[in-house]
Amino acid sequence: MKTPVASWVTTLRAQGAGAFAAAGLPRADQDGWRHTPLPPDLMTRFGAGVAPLDVTYAGPEGLVHKLMDCYTGAVPALEWLEGLQSRPARGPLWALANAHLRDGVAVDIPEGAALDVPLVLTLTGHDGQFLMTRTAIHLGPGARATIIEHHRGAGSYWNNRLSQIVVGQGAHLTHIRFQGNSTDAVYTQTTAVEVSGGGTYEAFNFVTGAALSRLELHVDLLAPGAAARAHGLSLLRGSQLADHTTTIAHRARGCESAQHLGFILDRAARGVYQGRVRVEPGADGTDAQQRSRAVLLSDQARMATQPELEIFADDVQCAHGATCGALEGSALFYLRARGVPEAQARALLLQGFAAEVLAEVADADTRAAMEERVTTWLSAA
Amino acid sequence: MLHIDNLHAAVDGKAILNGLTLHVPKGQVHAVMGPNGSGKSTLAYVLAGRPGYEVTDGTAALDGQNILAMEPEERAAAGLFLAFQYPVEVPGVGFMTFLKTAINAQRAARGEEPMPALDLLKSIRKASRALGIGDDMLGRAVNAGFSGGEKKRAEVLQMALLGPRCAILDETDSGLDVDALKTVADGVNALRSPDRAFLIITHYQRLLDHIVPDRVHVLSQGRIARSGGPDLAQEVEAQGYGAA
Ligand SMILES: Nc1ncnc2c1ncn2[C@@H]1O[C@H](COP(=O)(O)OP(=O)(O)O)[C@@H](O)[C@H]1O
Ligand SMILES: [Mg+2]
Numbered sequence: 001m002k003t004p005v006a007s008w009v010t011t012l013r014a015q016g017a018g019a020f021a022a023a024g025l026p027r028a029d030q031d032g033w034r035h036t037p038l039p040p041d042l043m044t045r046f047g048a049g050v051a052p053l054d055v056t057y058a059g060p061e062g063l064v065h066k067l068m069d070c071y072t073g074a075v076p077a078l079e080w081l082e083g084l085q086s087r088p089a090r091g092p093l094w095a096l097a098n099a100h101l102r103d104g105v106a107v108d109i110p111e112g113a114a115l116d117v118p119l120v121l122t123l124t125g126h127d128g129q130f131l132m133t134r135t136a137i138h139l140g141p142g143a144r145a146t147i148i149e150h151h152r153g154a155g156s157y158w159n160n161r162l163s164q165i166v167v168g169q170g171a172h173l174t175h176i177r178f179q180g181n182s183t184d185a186v187y188t189q190t191t192a193v194e195v196s197g198g199g200t201y202e203a204f205n206f207v208t209g210a211a212l213s214r215l216e217l218h219v220d221l222l223a224p225g226a227a228a229r230a231h232g233l234s235l236l237r238g239s240q241l242a243d244h245t246t247t248i249a250h251r252a253r254g255c256e257s258a259q260h261l262g263f264i265l266d267r268a269a270r271g272v273y274q275g276r277v278r279v280e281p282g283a284d285g286t287d288a289q290q291r292s293r294a295v296l297l298s299d300q301a302r303m304a305t306q307p308e309l310e311i312f313a314d315d316v317q318c319a320h321g322a323t324c325g326a327l328e329g330s331a332l333f334y335l336r337a338r339g340v341p342e343a344q345a346r347a348l349l350l351q352g353f354a355a356e357v358l359a360e361v362a363d364a365d366t367r368a369a370m371e372e373r374v375t376t377w378l379s380a381a
Numbered sequence: 382m383l384h385i386d387n388l389h390a391a392v393d394g395k396a397i398l399n400g401l402t403l404h405v406p407k408g409q410v411h412a413v414m415g416p417n418g419s420g421k422s423t424l425a426y427v428l429a430g431r432p433g434y435e436v437t438d439g440t441a442a443l444d445g446q447n448i449l450a451m452e453p454e455e456r457a458a459a460g461l462f463l464a465f466q467y468p469v470e471v472p473g474v475g476f477m478t479f480l481k482t483a484i485n486a487q488r489a490a491r492g493e494e495p496m497p498a499l500d501l502l503k504s505i506r507k508a509s510r511a512l513g514i515g516d517d518m519l520g521r522a523v524n525a526g527f528s529g530g531e532k533k534r535a536e537v538l539q540m541a542l543l544g545p546r547c548a549i550l551d552e553t554d555s556g557l558d559v560d561a562l563k564t565v566a567d568g569v570n571a572l573r574s575p576d577r578a579f580l581i582i583t584h585y586q587r588l589l590d591h592i593v594p595d596r597v598h599v600l601s602q603g604r605i606a607r608s609g610g611p612d613l614a615q616e617v618e619a620q621g622y623g624a625a
Contacts, residue, residue, distance in 0.1 A: 329432065334469040337429050338483035338539065339457035339490060348482060352473030352522065359473075 005071040008082050009101055016089065016098025023092040035272040035304040036214055036243040042186060046130035046158040053103035053133050054126065059119035067104040067134060078108050080138045084164050090218060093188050097132055097162035104134030107147065111140030111168070118146040118176075125185055127155025135163040139171040141196075146174040146363070151209065156184040163191040167199040169223070174202045176366055178373075181209035183240060190216045197223030197252070204361050205232035206370050207242045208377055214243040221248070221255035221283075231260045231360040233370070235377045236269035243272035250283040250313075257287070262357035263294040264350055265301035266381065275320070276308040283313040290320040295327060295353055347378045382407040382578040383547050388439035390427045397423040399603035400439070405547070405596075408575040412589055412614060413582045415600030416622040421582045422466050424600070425551040429463040430456050443547055458490035460546030464536035464553050466582075471523035476535070479523045480505055484542060508541045512568050529556035537568040548572070549580045554588035566591030586618035 028037040039045070057064050069075045089095040107119060125131055139145060151159070159181070167173050181187050187210040193201045205215055219228045234242040248257045263271035273292040294303035307320040327349050335345035354374045361367040383405040390398040397420045405411045415421050427434045428441055430453035441449050448456050471479065485495040496504075509519060512534045524532050533553050540548050550569070554562055569579070569592050581592060589597070589611065597613040598605045601622065607613065 328469075330469045331471045333431050333453060334465065334471065335479075335483075336453035337431075337457055337463055337465075338479075338543070339454050339487040340482055341454050341486060342452070344482070344486065345454075348474055348479075349471065352471055355473035 003072040003074070005068075006073070006082070008086060009071045012086060012098050013101050016095045016101065019089060019095035020092050020099050023095065026092055032245060032274060035270070035274075036212065036241060038188075038212070039186065042158055046128075049130065050100050050102070050132050051126070051129035051157075053131060054124040055105065055133075056122045057105070057120065058122075060115055060117055063108055063115075064119060064121075065106045065108070067106055067136070068102060070106050071102075078106055078138070080166065081106055081136060084136055084138065084166060087164065087192065090192065091190070091216075093160055093216075094162055094190050097134060097160055097190070100132035101134065103132065104136070107135065107137040109137075109139045109143040109145045109171075112142045113140070114144040115146070118148045120148045120150070122150040122152070123159070125151075125153030125155075125157040125159055125181060127157060129157040129159075131157060131159040131161075133159060133161045135161075137163070137165040137173070139166065139168050139173050139199075141168040141170055143168060143171045145172075146176065148176045148178070148366070150178045150180065151187065152180045153182045153185055155182055157182065158186040159188070161187070161189045163189070165191065165193040165201065167193065167195045167201050167226075169196040170198040171196070172200045172202070174363070175204075176361075177203070177205045179205060179207040179209050179213060179215075181213070183209060183211055183238065185210045187213040188216075189214065190218075192218045193228065194220050194222055195226040195228060198225040200227045200229070202229045202362070203231065204366075205230075205234075205244070206373065207232060207234035207236070208373065210240065210242070212241045212243075214245065217244075217246040219246070219248045219257070221250050221252065221257065223252045224254045226252065227256040229258045229360070231258075231357065233262045233264075233354055233357045233374075234271055235264045235354075235374065236271065237266035237381070239268045239270075241270040241272070243274070245272070245274040247276045247278065248288065250277070250279045250286045250288065253283055254285040255283065255287075258289045259291065260357055260360050261292045262354065263292075263303060264297065264353065265294060265303060266297040268298070268300040270301070271303045273304070274306045274308070276310070277318060278310045279313045279316050279318070281312045284315045286313060286316045286318070288316075288318045292322045293353070293357070294324040295350065296325065297327070350378055351375065382444060383580065384440070384442045385428075386440045388424075388427065388441060389437040390423060391435050391437055392423060392433060396437070397603050398427065401600075401604050403580075403598060403605060405578045405580055407546075407578050409595040410573065410579040410581060410592060412594040412597045413580060413600050414584070414586070414597060414614065414617055414622075417584065419600045419622075420603045421584075421600055422551055423603075425463055425466070425549050425582060428456075428549060429453055429461065454486070454490070457543075457545075458487050462540050462543055462545030462548045464533075464540055464548065464550040466551040466555070468524045468527075468532040468536055470525045472525055474523050476521055476523050477505065477519045480539065480542060483539065487543060505542065508538055511571070512538050512541070513564055514538055530558065530561040533557055533565060534561065534568075537565050541568060541572060544572075546576065547578045547580070549582065551582045552584060553581075554583055554585065562588065563591060586614040589614045
């Protein structure tokens with residue numbers, strides 16, 4: 001019954017299994033994981049067997065394929081897929097994803113295609129599941145597309161996800177994620193993006209879900225004029241933790257990157273932003289901006305911010321700004337002095353804080369959907 | 382209408398107001414003048430209920446109601462308005478949204494229905510035009526990127542829309558050029574009414590050329606050192622506060 005998969009897939013699985021067996025899960029004493037302790041029993045709790053992926057798709061036809069169909073040859077081969085998926089693993093979670101290479105989707109946007117309708121993927125996790133989901137996205141030269149991912153679920157599960165993305169020359173990908181997983185779930189997401197000359201990768205991660213989430217983003221700006229904008233807003237309460245760890249490598253002259261991360265942290269929630277910008281030799285004229293801002297609504301809430309700049313080029317503009325603190329007391333008093341009750345004034349200030357981050361979202365409908373979720377989140381306090 | 386008696390207040394444990402007594406009957410405009418650091422803004426904040434401003438003795442009542450026991454928003458709903466010396470930026474909150482929220486919050490506190498959106502928009506537009514406030518300003522976040530003059534006009538706009546019983550204006554004249562001063566003064570004068578009281582805090586006499594007060598008080602070391610008619614303002618201006 002089982003159709004054999006391509007041999008490179010089998011090879012990748014074996015390599016991944018070997019690498020993960022040697023390294024094990026990232027531990028809190030390892031670089032980059034100090035603020036984000038993965039539950040040590042993740043593998044024993046969930047690792048027994050990988051659950052089938054529950055994914056639905058809405059959008060233009062013919063562009064999204066099940067990975068398994070690509071591996072078995074059920075759909076015509078995508079000539080970029082093997083090369084992209086065979087990139088060296090960056091870290092044990094990537095290796096683990098390779099070990100279980102099976103489920104997921106390939107998105108193939110051909111050269112010059114300009115999609116005015118978004119591609120919408122909805123992934124649902126269920127109690128007790130171990131999910132190893134995978135996305136491979138390829139935009140040919142000059143293509144334009146918007147991909148919206150909804151992550152949700154119920155109960156306790158672990159989704160270890162790997163997304164690999166190629167943005168071709170002059171292409172533009174808008175990549176929106178609504179991370180609304182179950183607040184009992186663990187969500188580890190590694191995204192690796194390669195941007196060609198004049199191309200743009202524009203991401204916004206809207207995070208309200210998971211007990212622990214790690215969004216690890218690697219962007220390589222490969223040729224002049226490549227740009228990456230990776231923004232996000234995380235609204236967390238209880239003992240939720242959201243980690244945004246990014247590495248943006250400027251590998252050619254005249255590339256731009258911008259990051260604007262906002263966190264609203266209530267009760268014992270924790271936010272982590274580790275942003276590394278690497279400007280490689282010859283990447284002159286780089287412009288790299290990083291901004292992280294957190295509002296702490298309780299004494300127990302914590303924010304860890306760690307920007308890191310490695311600059312090996314000239315004529316480079318790099319800026320990092322970080323703020324972290326309670327709601328501005330003078331603004332709160334100003335609103336109350338106008339007759340706005342304290343609770344409502346606080347909510348309005350938080351909405352204002354969120355709106356400043358959401359201003360990075362170019363599409364008005366997406367922004368409105370996020371604003372609505374902010375309101376819902378605030379009213380659930 | 383506004384009765385302040387023997388008011389003592391401290392900030393960070395430091396006594397700033399030391400037995401201040403001041404009565405403003407309804408329909409009247411009183412001015413409080415005083416050198417920098419004499420406690421003018423402290424008086425305004427204490428009346429408005431700013432956290433951190435501790436009343437250690439004395440009373441303050443609006444229409445016979447003890448306002449010192451109220452939350453800031455309750456004082457506003459009771460009809461007290463403070464035009465801030467330094468209006469506060471509220472990032473990400475649109476000025477229009479802010480105005481609507483404030484107006485409807487005060488209506489709710491009085492047990493009234495929210496104002497219909499269209500009426501709200503019309504009254505905001507009308508009051509804005511009178512103060513030379515354009516749509517671009519209404520479209521921005523509260524006080525964010527407003528010039529000094531724009532901030533002061535925005536304060537007067539809020540006062541006009543909220544229609545308080547008693548308004549305290551804390552150095553609303555500072556940072557205004559002659560034309561803006563005239564606009565702001567006209568805005569205040571238009572609101573003068575037999576049912577309303579004003580307390581105009583100023584460092585200079587020039588605003589009082591446009592808003593002629595019924596009484597002038599000179600604040601010194603946290604209490605009223607002298608009181609008089611409108612002429613007192615000219616005298617203070619001519620001789621300086623040292624003579625007061
Ligand atoms: N938040 C504060 N913390 C400490 N001292 C303050 C604070 N606000 C005002 N003061 C002090 O209180 C005194 C009166 O200040 P203020 O009321 O602002 O005077 P005015 O408005 O008349 O210039 C000054 O000595 C000032 O330094
Ligand atoms: Mg002052």
